[in-house]
Amino acid sequence: MNDLAPLLTPQGRALLEEVRGTQPGDELAVATRLRRTHPAELVSAALGQARLRARAVAKFGAEDAGRMFFTPNGVEQSTRASVATYRARRFRELGITSLADLCCGIGGDAIALARAGIRVLAVDRDPATVAVARANAEALGLADLIDVQEADVADVDTASYDAVFVDPARRGGRGRIFDPEAYSPPLSWAIGAARKAPLAALKIAPGVPHEAIPEDAEAEWISDGGDVKEAVVWFGTTPGAVRATLLPGGHTLLGTGLPNPQVRPLGRYLYEPDGAVIRSHLVAEVARHVQGGLIDETIAYVTADALHPTPYATAYEITDQLPFNVKKLRALLREREVGILTVKKRGSAVEPEELRKKVKLQGPNSATVFLTRAAGAPVMLVGRPA
Template identity: 45%
Template sequence: MDAAELEALLTPDGLRLLDALPPVESDDDVARTVTRLRKDGHTPDLVSAVVGQSRLRVKARAKFGEFAERMLFTRAGLEQATRLSIAARHAGRFRDAGMTSVADLGCGIGGDALGLAALGLRVTAVDADEVTAAIAAYNLAPFGDDVTVRHGTAETSDLSGVDAVWLDPARRTSGHSETTRTRPADWSPSLDWVFDLASRLPAGIKLGPGLDRDLLPPDVEAQWVSADGSTIELVLWSGVLSRPGVRRAALVVRGDTAHEVTSTRDAEDEPVRPLGAYLHEPDGAVIRARLIGDVARSLDAGMLDERIAYLTSDAALTSPFVSSFRVREVLPADPKALSRALRERGIGRLEIKKRGVDIDPARLRTQLKLRGDASATLFVTRIGDKRTAILADRA
């Protein structure tokens, strides 16, 4: 969305038109709606704005639920926004630490600020992009004087009246649609500036989960977060927001439930053992946090291979930090022989997982020519120097 489209949209008539539109869910819906609105005499800027927003509201349901129907977005802002359920958990940490006023530096469309304000915290939300700041102001307007939205940079923001900061450095090139990733030195604000501020004020810092671990300061808590099976972010907590004795954490959120494993440091892996009755796939947050060893010990499990993040055990145990599978058998890894074996077993529905091997699951599925009514999960991985195919069922 550009400034002209936003100006056309942010009028009583524009917002009423947007709210009156049925959901725009497909390319065909877009074409039909654009044709109808242009025929009704609406300007190109307004048509582009309301159709684009209606499409984004449909996509935003996954992150914001029913609140999406009352919000505005940019495409890039929605992609980068924190899910509201996760933002609420972050906000709870500020509240529980006694914070009353938080500066959200790099607020984007306002997802994290929504979580903070909903818990009664006063929020100063700042974004360097004028259009994005205007959208955040609209999204946060229901909170009245408890939220102030400013167009400006993190580096020039007045922080004299806040207890803590939430930072979400821009890690991609500027823009409202297509963007590309940049280096930490080129982030806005830069990672060095962010870490310096976090050494002076209690801070939560939202980063990508694949951040180079060598960049992590030694005195912060690093919390990797996954939601419904996807590892979505790394949050660094400083000052009183960092829990005593916690330097590594994996927060696993599935639906309305959350579980966390924490440690003072990276966990030592358990030794490799032969494939047992169960195979366990650790959650991505556990892998990123390097806490696989602690999870393995809770399951009486060991590593399947020292370089591959699969665990195996004979104990009928599971945990929220893994997906567990009952092993059926080891099958030939060659696609032709594997195809024959699966057809003999009548397996027509197959979940394919792979680690440590260079295969394309979609291409392998085509090669297997599956037929039958049975279902199973196939792991294609490496044990030592040998490619191995393991047939299993979800436990």
Template identity: 65%
Template sequence: MEIESFRALLTEQGQALLAELRGFTADQELALATRLRREYPAELVRAAFEQARLRQRAEAKFGADAASMYFTQHGVEQATRRSVAEWRAGRFAALGVERLADLCCGIGGDAIALARAGITVLAVDRDELTCEVARANAAALGVAELVEVRCADVADVDTNGFDAVFTDPARRTSRGRVFDPEAYSPPLSWAVEAARRTPFGALKVAPGIPHELVPEGAEAEWVSDRGEVKEAVLWFGTAAAEPYRATLLPGPHSLAGGALPDPPVGPVGRYLYEPDGAVIRGRMVAEVVASVNGRLLDPMIAYVTSDELHPTPYAQAYELSDVLPYNVKKLKALVKERRIGTVVIKKRGASVVPEELRRQLKPSGPNAVTVIVARTAAGPVMMLGQPAGLAM
């Protein structure tokens, strides 16, 4: 979208057109576009339809806010999910932050969450269209008085006098994702120094960042939302007692750790626990093992087993009915015998393709089962069971 087209959407005519497109569906598009082009300039109609589609896509991240917000294609893909942004803003507010520089602010998702938490924000981005969108979003959601949007290179921004800096570097180029943190824009080393220049700092990084790249003195936090890992953040100035944290949303549930020794390994018990992805990324499986009085199935696989059932928000528990050596023919017979029509397949450390295995099983019937295939010291096993319902 060109910046002139976006500005046209903010006019009275553009707002009227966007209002007409609220809730439109794909099957209505042709007839609706034909009619609207008789009433509005063709370029404005095109821009409005693009914006309406982006708002529909953004609803998964922003909920009801999306209907009033503005987006770019890149902005929808890269913006922080509202629940995650609100969690981070809450952490900043709890630290006593009142004034924050949001570097690489994008369309303003984090800036809005920070402002809603009562923090005054300087939101900086070097792309002019992105800044226009961020400014419009702050106004649309009623926090413009707390958010100053500045179009500039973040390297030119003086952060003296701010309580905190939050940096969300670009981790994509025209060629795709960037995996080397020094190839971020700005690079990881620059962002770390920026975070250390204020009392508090946070730096968003890819969830797969190697632990050895976590700077000394930083707290690394992995955040998941409804079981899906969304991001990792390096925090500075928090004086955290533990180096790693896993935060699960909604909740929130936050587990700090990373200092326990490697947990024991042993045979499969009555219950199997599958830790949340944020726990696994943060290498805090040992904390889950300790909390359920359990053990690992294999030293390199994040499946925890126990003879006891313990409620924990950090892992999904399964009560096992069968633990057998992995054998497709035997599994197929069990599925048929028990009239199982719904099969959820999970696997770790085993060369199993869930979709292919499901086709081989030919499930049919009213019952359901979870099949977990995993490597153990005794060889690959298949564990059949049901969710125990104690994930919180």
């Protein structure tokens, strides 16, 4: 939808309320009924917006998603509200009161920043996206704190702002972009813009190689509910620092420069580090905390003899260690009457669903099996959450 204006009229807003909650299977009947009293284009726009709002609930929550406006790309690329809220809080704790949000998209980060009490200049060069960002600021009562402007970010003077935040577009006409210099704008430009500001943050893909992080920057990997969502490069904080932040709890693990953990025999417990910990190369910090080591030098599983609660890894009690052998695993699971099996893999080519079919589960009990390597050899580890 390129023209948001009809949906912002009283008639458009009333229609949006009327189609709220329309299920996909009911759309045709609803559209047919509404077109008797409303322009067909307006009905299509309202139903399209209702679909986007339904998709956005996972990122923004039902209350905000039900009031905001979206584009298809905006739903896909916008920052999850929990992550944006965490980052805005960190900006505020660093003393930031004004910020230039370059490549603001539909305004997800700008909204979180404004709610943290930060005055925001939100800039994007796409007219339709700018219209949506402006509508969102107004819909959520934040227009006094968010100034949305249509411009090329390279032309924006950020000198009067305490900080800069840049979220380059990482998707193009052919899908996800993996080369940072193919971002829009390129990562090198974003780094240059960040270095001109007293404090800055750049949102980048979590798969960024560590060698691409500038030496004068801090690197932070953020997960939410166990899923790694993004990496952030901070300027003006602690150069060279590395951290993993886990939401919703807000736990942050700081790197201390530990060497890689030693490989040791499997103990009673297996620890699966959070994805943000793995991406930030901080598995050694987890191993030290649980007094453990790696099961294999190339696998990010930590083993220990005792249970040490940590927010940075999920612990499993291991009951059996088998060489890779589906028949032996099937016999063991039948003996234990396992009907519910969670399959995790790391360093194995076997697909979990393929394994489930082969073991033919039956019974009231549950178990977790890890398809991995220990000391270089393929193994199956059977256990349960500790």
